[in-house]
Amino acid sequence: MENIITPELVKHEAHKYFLAPALWIIFFSFIPFMYQNFYLIVTIALMIFPGSLLFSWICFLYHESWHKYVPSIPNEKLFIFYGWLLAHDPQVYRIVHGGHHIHTNTWNDIEFHPLGFIKNDTLRHIYNLGEILLGSSFIYIITFFVIKKNARFKWQSFIISALALIVIFGSFFAFSHYFLNVKSSNIIISWILMFIIGGTIQHHSQLIEHGNIILNESTPFHDRIMLTRNLYPVGWFEKIFLFLTHWHAQEHILHHTEVSTYTRPFLHTLPMPPDAIYITFKDYKKVLWEMITK
Numbered sequence: 136m137e138n139i140i141t142p143e144l145v146k147h148e149a150h151k152y153f154l155a156p157a158l159w160i161i162f163f164s165f166i167p168f169m170y171q172n173f174y175l176i177v178t179i180a181l182m183i184f185p186g187s188l189l190f191s192w193i194c195f196l197y198h199e200s201w202h203k204y205v206p207s208i209p210n211e212k213l214f215i216f217y218g219w220l221l222a223h224d225p226q227v228y229r230i231v232h233g234g235h236h237i238h239t240n241t242w243n244d245i246e247f248h249p250l251g252f253i254k255n256d257t258l259r260h261i262y263n264l265g266e267i268l269l270g271s272s273f274i275y276i277i278t279f280f281v282i283k284k285n286a287r288f289k290w291q292s293f294i295i296s297a298l299a300l301i302v303i304f305g306s307f308f309a310f311s312h313y314f315l316n317v318k319s320s321n322i323i324i325s326w327i328l329m330f331i332i333g334g335t336i337q338h339h340s341q342l343i344e345h346g347n348i349i350l351n352e353s354t355p356f357h358d359r360i361m362l363t364r365n366l367y368p369v370g371w372f373e374k375i376f377l378f379l380t381h382w383h384a385q386e387h388i389l390h391h392t393e394v395s396t397y398t399r400p401f402l403h404t405l406p407m408p409p410d411a412i413y414i415t416f417k418d419y420k421k422v423l424w425e426m427i428t429k
């Protein structure tokens with residue numbers, strides 16, 4: 136039977152939850168070596184592909200394991216592990232993502248607007264520019280400082296994550312420094328570069344979907360989520376971007392209208408709402424311009 140996401144189809148996704156981190160760990164282990172030994176342009180090209188593809192795959196699965204879409208895998212453990220691979224304290228994303236589904240397209244969505252509405256125009260434009268140029272790493276650091284005050288934030292959990300990050304990134308560091316003879320400064324710079332490139336490409340996918348769509352909380356929920364944008368795969372640039380980000384933005388509205396169904400790996404399976412909004416990069420340029428000028 137066509138056009139149905141069966142439990143078998145969903146179960147078939149399970150292996151990706153293990154394959155992606157394995158590939159990311161192998162690639163990430165050699166980033167400092169590439170940075171030290173290859174031309175910078177070659178390293179940056181490799182950071183875009185396969186680097187950003189693997190990075191956004193981990194972000195993608197981090198999100199899917201939050202929703203526990205594949206019941207046959209240890210979602211909670213994988214969620215924590217993905218968070219650590221992304222140098223996160225996973226409790227931050229655990230706290231904020233529910234709000235993205237409740238307060239979609241309002242200032243109260245703290246996943247997208249950790250600081251809420253910034254009244255000063257210049258500061259708001261500078262903040263938006265930080266988001267555009269530095270991506271999810273920038274947002275994550277700000278969200279962390281905001282979420283510390285949340286009642287659900289646990290310092291004990293933060294300490295466990297901090298220790299896990301020391302062990303994980305300490306191992307990556309030791310491998311590059313002692314085994315591949317990479318200078319300490321090159322290790323750190325190459326990691327920052329990878330996180331900015333991966334996090335920026337990843338975050339633009341989210342900005343295509345929700346960037347600068349701000350409605351009042353009193354707007355009916357259905358009307359709010361229907362303004363979520365979807366990227367139309369019309370040109371080469373759009374197609375390459377969707378490939379690098381696992382088609383995250385192509386049918387994003389379905390993730391809000393059919394949130395309990397695992398829709399995202401199965402493009403063209405469920406019908407899109409007739410009034411779904413599709414944009415191209417040409418339209419997206421206008422969104423970015425408005426973020427830094429209006």
Ligand SMILES: [Zn+2]
Nearest residue numbers: 198202232390
């Ligand atoms: Zn979600």
Ligand SMILES: [Zn+2]
Nearest residue numbers: 235344345387
């Ligand atoms: Zn969304």
